[in-house]
Amino acid sequence: MLHGLFHIYRLGIIVNTVTVLLLAFILSVTGLFVFIWSLRWRLFDPHPNAAKTIFSEGEVGQVDEPSATPQQLQALQDEMGHQAPLDAAGQRTLSQELAERIQADRSSALVAFLFLSCSVAWLVVGSIAGLISSYKLHSPDFLVNDAWLTFGRMRTLHLNIIAYGWAPMAAFGIAVWMLPRLLKTKLMGGRFAILGGMLWNAGLIAGLGSIAVGISDGMEWLEMPWQVDLLLVAGGALAALPLVFTLQNRRVEHLYVSIWYMGAALFWFPVLFLVGNMPAIHIGVEQATMNWWYGHNVLGLFYTPMALAAVYYFLPKIIGKPIVSYNLSLLGFWGLAFFYGQVGGHHLIGGPVPGWMITLSIVQSMMMIIPVLAFSINQHLTLSGHFRSLLHSPTLRFIVLGGMMYTVSSVQGSFQALRSINTVAHFTHFTVAHAHIGLYGFFTLVMFGAIYYVMPRVLAWEWPYPKLISWHFWLVLIGFAVYAIGLSIGGWLQGLYMLDVSRPFMDSVNVTIPYLQSRTVGGALMTLGHLVFAFHFIAMALRHGRRVGPALFHEDKVGVQAAGAQSL
Ligand code: HEM
Ligand code: HEM
Numbered sequence: 216m217l218h219g220l221f222h223i224y225r226l227g228i229i230v231n232t233v234t235v236l237l238l239a240f241i242l243s244v245t246g247l248f249v250f251i252w253s254l255r256w257r258l259f260d261p262h263p264n265a266a267k268t269i270f271s272e273g274e275v276g277q278v279d280e281p282s283a284t285p286q287q288l289q290a291l292q293d294e295m296g297h298q299a300p301l302d303a304a305g306q307r308t309l310s311q312e313l314a315e316r317i318q319a320d321r322s323s324a325l326v327a328f329l330f331l332s333c334s335v336a337w338l339v340v341g342s343i344a345g346l347i348s349s350y351k352l353h354s355p356d357f358l359v360n361d362a363w364l365t366f367g368r369m370r371t372l373h374l375n376i377i378a379y380g381w382a383p384m385a386a387f388g389i390a391v392w393m394l395p396r397l398l399k400t401k402l403m404g405g406r407f408a409i410l411g412g413m414l415w416n417a418g419l420i421a422g423l424g425s426i427a428v429g430i431s432d433g434m435e436w437l438e439m440p441w442q443v444d445l446l447l448v449a450g451g452a453l454a455a456l457p458l459v460f461t462l463q464n465r466r467v468e469h470l471y472v473s474i475w476y477m478g479a480a481l482f483w484f485p486v487l488f489l490v491g492n493m494p495a496i497h498i499g500v501e502q503a504t505m506n507w508w509y510g511h512n513v514l515g516l517f518y519t520p521m522a523l524a525a526v527y528y529f530l531p532k533i534i535g536k537p538i539v540s541y542n543l544s545l546l547g548f549w550g551l552a553f554f555y556g557q558v559g560g561h562h563l564i565g566g567p568v569p570g571w572m573i574t575l576s577i578v579q580s581m582m583m584i585i586p587v588l589a590f591s592i593n594q595h596l597t598l599s600g601h602f603r604s605l606l607h608s609p610t611l612r613f614i615v616l617g618g619m620m621y622t623v624s625s626v627q628g629s630f631q632a633l634r635s636i637n638t639v640a641h642f643t644h645f646t647v648a649h650a651h652i653g654l655y656g657f658f659t660l661v662m663f664g665a666i667y668y669v670m671p672r673v674l675a676w677e678w679p680y681p682k683l684i685s686w687h688f689w690l691v692l693i694g695f696a697v698y699a700i701g702l703s704i705g706g707w708l709q710g711l712y713m714l715d716v717s718r719p720f721m722d723s724v725n726v727t728i729p730y731l732q733s734r735t736v737g738g739a740l741m742t743l744g745h746l747v748f749a750f751h752f753i754a755m756a757l758r759h760g761r762r763v764g765p766a767l768f769h770e771d772k773v774g775v776q777a778a779g780a781q782s783l
Contacts (some may be wrong), residue, residue: 220761224484226486230781234651238754240575240578241326243553243554243579244582245356246549247550247553247582247585250546250549251264251329251452251546256414259638265469265471265541265543265570266531266537266538266539266541267398267537268397268467268469268471268534268535268770269396269471269528269531269537270531270532270535271297271308271309271312271313272301272305272308272309272314273275273301273308273309273311274535275535275536275537276295276296276297276298276310276468276535276536276628276780277292277535277607278291278295278534278609279532279533279535279671280290280531280533280607280608280611280668280670281608281610281667281668281670281671281677281682282609282610282668282670282671282677282678283608283609283610283681284680284681285557286305287357287607287608287609288607289605290606290607291533291534291604294377294603294604294607295534295535295536295601295604299485305485309362311747315399316396316399317403317505319395319396319400319401319402319432320381320395320396320672320673320679321394322395322401322402322405323391323394323395323402323405323411323673324672324673324674325393325401326387326388326391326405326408326409326412326457327389327391327673328387328393328674328756329388329409329412329670330388330408330412331384331388331389331666331669331670331673332384333380333384333412333416334380334381334382334385334388334662334666334674335383335666335748335749335752336380336749337376337377337380337381338380338381338385338743338748338749339745339746339749340376340380341373341376341377341380342742342745343375344369344372344373344376344666344743345373345742346735346738346742347364348366348369348370348373348734348764349731349734350735351366351369352366352731352734353728353731353732353735357497360496362427363427363429368426368427369430369692371426371431371438372423372427373419373428373467373580374435374436374438375419375422375438375439376419376423377424378436378513378654379415379422379439379447380416380419381417382400382414382598382654382658382659382662383415383451383484383517383712384412384416384663384671385409385662385666386413386480386517386521386522386636386662386665387412387660388516388669389494389521389525389534389666389669390458390477390481390524391405391408391454391457392473392523392669392672392673393524393525393528394457394477394478395460395461395470395471395743396528397464397467397473397474397528398461398464398465398466398474398675399465399466399467400461400464400465400466401461401464402460402461403457403460403463403464404456404457404460404461405457405461407452407453407456407457407460407572408453408456408457409455409744410453411449411450411451411452411453411454411455412450412454413452414446414449414450415446415447415450415451415454416450416659417446417450418439418443418444418445418446418447418450419439419447419754420448421438421439421443422438422439422440422443422444422447422607424750425439425440425443426438427584430449432492434502434506435506435510436491436506436510436513437492437506437509437510437583439492441492441493441494442480442490442664444488445492447488448485448488448489448492451481451484451485451488451602451621452473452485453501454481455481455482455484455485457479458481462474462478467511470748471527471528472524472527472544472545472548472569473524473527473528473537473542474676475524475548476520476521476524476527476548477520477521477524478522479520479548480516480517480520480521480607481518481553482689483512483516483517483520484513484517486661487509487512487513487516488511488513489516490505491509491513492733493510494754495575500566500567500568503563503566504559504560504563504568504572505561507559507560507562507563509558509559509560510559510562511546511555511558511562512538512555512556512557512559512680514653514654515551515558516551516555516556517556518654518658519551519555519621519657519658520548520633521658522550522617522657522661522662523590523621523663524657524664525542525614525661525662526531526590526594526614526617526618526621526661529614529664529665530594530598530611530614530615530618531598532613532668533604533608533611533668534598534601534608534611535612537596537597538593538597538723539591539593539596539599540562540593540596541570543589543592543593544589544590544593545585545589545693546585546586546589547586547587547589548586549586550582550583550585550586550589552767553582553585554579554583554585555579555583556573556579556580557576557578557579558576558580558583558632560572560573560575560577561573561576561577561631561632562582563578563635564632564634564638564641565638565641570592574634575723577632577633577634578626578633580628580629580631582627582628583628584625584626584629584658585627586620586643587625587626588622588623589619589621590618591618591619591621591622592753594615594618594619596751598615599600608669609658609681609684609685609688610664611664611665612655612664612666612688613661613663614660614661614664614665615676616656616660617656617657617658617659617662617663617664618651618656618694619656619662620652620660621653621657622657622781623652623656623657624652624653624656625640625650627652628649628653631646631649635715638710638714639707639710639711639714640707640710641710642708642710642713643703643707643708643709643710643713644705644706644727644730644731645703645706645707646706646707647699647702648699648702648703650701651699651702652699655695655698655741656695660691663687663691663748666752670752670755674755674756675756676752676755676761677713677755677758677759677760677761678755679751679754679755679760679761680751680754680759680760683728683748683750683751684751685742686744686747687747687751689743689744690740690741690743690744690747691740691744691745693701693737693740694736694737694738694739694741694742694743694744695738695741696737697733697734697736697737697740698733698734698738698741699737700738701730701733701734701737701757702731702733702734703730704730705726705727705729705730705733705734706727706730708725708726708727708730709723709724709726709727712726778781
C-alpha cells in the first residue's frame with residue numbers, strides 16, 4: 216500500500232506541468248495522424264458517394280435556389296452547366312423522392328417557423344442595443360438617466376440578446392429544418408422543440424430583465440442568474456430531443472457531415488451551459504478559467520458547428536454539386552472536436568493562471584488551423600471555376616462570404632492567441648472587431664443565407680420583394696466592413712498606445728474615438744439591413760406579393776406548389 220502511494224507521489228513529481236502539456240500536444244497530434252491514416256484507408260467513410268447523400272437521383276447538376284428570381288435561376292444553371300435529361304425510370308425515382316422531401320419539409324415547417332421568427336425579433340432588438348452601446352462609447356452623455364440604459368447594462372443586454380436570442384434561435388430553426396431532410400424522414404418530436412423554445416425564451420426574457428435591473432452572476436457570457444439559466448438548460452435539452460427521435464427513425468444509412476456537426480453541437484451546448492452555470496463550485500482563479508472554458512467553447516462547439524453544418528448542406532445544394540472532398544469535411548469535424556475544447560485559456564493570457572494552461576491553449580489555438588483550412592480548402596475547391604454563381608444566387612452570397620469569414624476570423628484568432636500579439640490586442644477594441652468578424656461575419660451571414668433558402672420551403676411562399684434581399688446584403692456587408700476594418704485599426708493603435716510608457720493613458724482612449732464613431736456608422740448600416748430583413752420576413756409571413764419563381768422544387772412546379780400550400 217505504502218509502496219503504491221510512494222509510486223504515485225514519484226509520478227506526481229515526474230508528471231509535472233510541462234509533461235502534461237507535452238502529452239496533450241502529442242496526444243492531439245497523434246490523434247490527428249491516426250485520423251488522417253484512417254481516412255486514407257477509408258475506415259471512416261465506407262461510401263465513396265457519401266457527399267451525394269443530400270441529393271436525390273439526377274439532382275446533381277441541378278441548381279436549387281429558392282430565393283432567386285427565374286432569371287437568376289436560369290443564369291445560375293447556365294453557370295453550372297446543363298445535365299443530360301433523366302430517363303423515365305430516373306424521373307420516377309426523382310419525383311418519388313421529391314414528394315417525400317415535401318413531407319419532410321411539411322413536418323418541420325411550423326417548428327422552424329417559430330424558431331426563426333423568434334430569431335429575427337431578437338436580431339432587431341439586439342442590434343438596437345448594440346447600436347446604443349456603440350454610440351455611448353464616443354458620446355458618453357447619451358442616455359445616462361436610467362440605470363438600465365447605462366453602458367454596463369446595455370452592452371451586456373446586447374451580448375446576451377445576440378448570444379442567447381438571435382444566434383441559438385436561428386441555429387435551432389435551421390437545424391430542425393435540415394434534420395428531416397438529411398435523415399429522409401419526418402421530423403419526430405417537434406412538440407418537444409416547441410416546448411423547449413418556449414422555456415428558452417421565457418428564461419431569456421427573465422435573464423434580460425435581471426440584467427436590466429442590475430442582477431447578474433458577474434461572469435462574461437454567463438451574466439444571467441443561474442436560477443434563470445436552468446430554464447435555458449431544460450429548453451436546450453428539449454430542443455435537442457427531435458434530433459434523437461428523428462435519428463432513430465432515419466431512412467438513410469449514411470449520416471451526412473452536417474448531422475455530425477449539429478448532433479455534436481446540440482449535445483455539447485447543454486453540457487457546457489450546465490457546467491458553466493453551476494453555482495459556488497468554481498471560485499477565484501478557477502472560476503475565471505471555467506468562465507473562459509465556457510466562453511470559448513460556446514463559440515467553437517456550439518455556434519461554429521451549427522453554422523458549418525448549414526454551409527455543408529446549403530452550398531452544395533444551391534450549386535447542385537457535392538462537396539469536393541468528403542474526407543476533408545470529416546477532418547474538419549474531428550479536428551474541431553479534438554482541439555477546440557482546450558483553447559479557452561487564450562482569453563486569460565497574462566492573467567494569474569498557471570502558465571502551462573495558457574501555453575496549452577495557445578498550442579491548441581494554433582492546431583485549430585488544421586480543421587479551419589480543411590473547411591476552407593473544401594469550400595474553395597467546391598466552388599472553384601464557378602465563382603460567378605455568386606452573382607446569380609442571393610443565398611449563396613451570404614453563405615460563401617460567411618464561410619470565408621470563418622477562415623478569416625479563425626486564422627486571425629489563432630495568431631491573436633500568440634503571446635506577442637495578444638499583449639497588444641487584449642483589453643482593446645481589436646478583440647471586439649474579431650468577435651464581430653466571427654459571430655457576425657461568419658455565423659450571422661451564414662444564418663441569413665440559410666434563412667433565405669429555407670423560408671420559401673417553410674411557408675410555401677416566395678420572398679415577395681427580391682430587391683430587398685440585395686438591399687439587405689449590401690447594407691450589412693458595407694456596414695460590417697466599416698465596423699470590422701475601422702475597429703481593428705483603432706483597437707490595434709489603442710493597444711500600441713497603452714504599451715507605450717511615454718504616453719499618458721488618455722492618449723490610448725483619444726486615439727480610438729474616430730474609429731468608435733466609424734463603428735457606430737457601420738453598426739447603423741447593419742441595423743438598417745436587419746430592419747429590411749425583418750420587414751421582408753414579416754411581409755412574407757403575411758403572404759404579400761407572389762412571384763412565379765423557383766421557391767419550391769424544380770420539378771412540376773405547379774403541382775408541388777399546390778401540395779406545399781396545402782401543407783400550411
Ligand atoms: C481557431 C479559431 C479561433 C481562435 C484561435 C480564436 C481566438 C481568439 C482570441 C485569442 C481571442 C481574444 C481573447 C482576448 O484577448 O481577450 C478571441 C476572442 C473572441 N473570439 Fe475568437 N478565435 C477563433 C475563432 C472564433 C470564431 C469562429 C468566433 C465566432 C463564431 C469567435 C468569436 C470570438 C469572440 C466573440 C471573442 C470575444 C470574447 C469576449 O471577450 O467576450 N472566435 N478569440
Ligand atoms: C447579429 C449581430 C451582432 C452580433 C452577432 C454581435 C456580437 C457581439 C459580441 C459577441 C460582442 C462581445 C464582444 C467582446 O466582448 O469582445 C459584442 C459587443 C458589442 N457589439 Fe455587437 N454584435 C452584433 C451587432 C452589433 C451591432 C449592429 C452593433 C452596433 C454598433 C454592435 C455593437 C457592439 C458593441 C458596442 C459591443 C460592446 C463592445 C465593447 O464592450 O467594447 N453589435 N457584439
